[in-house]
Amino acid sequence: MGTLAGKVALVIGGTRGIGAAISRRMASDGASVAIIYLSRSAEAESFGSELSGQGAAVCMIQADVGDPGALTDAIDKAVLHFGRLDVLVNVAGMAIVSPLDAYADDAFDRIFALNVRAPFLAAQKASGVMEAGGRIITIGSIVADRMPANGGTLYAASKAALGGMTRGLARDLGERGITANLVQPGPIDTERNPADGPNAAANRTPLAIPRHGTANEVASLVAYLASPDAGFVTGATYNIDGGWSA
Structure with missing residues (x-):
């Protein structure tokens, strides 16, 4: 029996990169997994079939979570399908990089x-159906704490907002036994930021551990925060960044 046996996890943006690793880990820890994805439907459905083939109960939902109505409808579908919701992981996000005067x-x-409204609305909606022991985990970015280059003002601002949101959620939900925590990855080897990509060397320059992290390493941290062992951890920000912020 896994640490999440009998639980239902919803992973928003859970079919690629860090999100896919988190979905796999939730399933391997025994949770039924609902996954919201935006596009690349054939790949998403193949990923869902992969998890199902490994014995997981999976519900795949396509939605643009930047649209508030689509997001809340998708969460309703997940709850209707499984009958409950115990763990919410917000992964979906975007970056818009531009000179300041050219946005x-x-x-x-x-x-x-x-990057901000969708995680807030998802937490608001999901917490309404969670029981004591519920978990809300948001994936942010280390650029909330340290912006190493030009062009990322809006991205950094949106990720910084998640820290305040997480601390507020922790206060609002703590009396109900629901925790809220934030994970801030540094450079992680994914399709969006490959370890052998054109910007990889520059991304590693600030690190104490001179390599990209892996999506599975992020998923392991999320798995801890989702587990019963983390019942007294809330309102916290966890940097998983190879020493970027050291």
């Missing part, structure tokens, strides 16, 4: 809609 007029609204 598109809608850049602020677009990035905050996905």
Whole structure:
């Protein structure tokens, strides 16, 4: 029996990269897993079939979580399918990188809609159906603490907002026995930021451990925060960044 046996986990943005590793770990720890994804439907369905083939109960839901109505409908589908919700992991996000004077007029609204509003609405909706022992875990970014280059003002601002949101959720939900925590990865070897990509060497320059992290390492930290062992951990920010912030 895994640490999450009998639990239901919802992973928003859970089919690729860090999100896929988290979905796999939730399933291997015994949870039934609902996964919300945006696009690349064939790949997403193949991923769902992979988890199902390993014995996991899986519910795949396509939705644009930047749209509040689509997001809440998707969460309703997950709860209806499994009958409960115990763990919410917000992974989906986007980066818009631009010189300060060249951001598109809608850049602020677009990035905050996905990186801040969506995790807030998901936490608000999910916490309404969670029982004591519920877990809300948000994946942010180490750039919330340290911005190493030009062009990332909006991205850094959106990720920094998640720290305050997490601390507020911890206060709002603590009396109900629901925890809220934030995970801030540094450079992680994924399709979006490959360890052999054109920016990889520069990404490793600030690190104490001179390599990219792995998606499975992030998933292991999330698994701890989702587990019963983390019942007294809330409102915390965990950097998993190879010493980027040291």
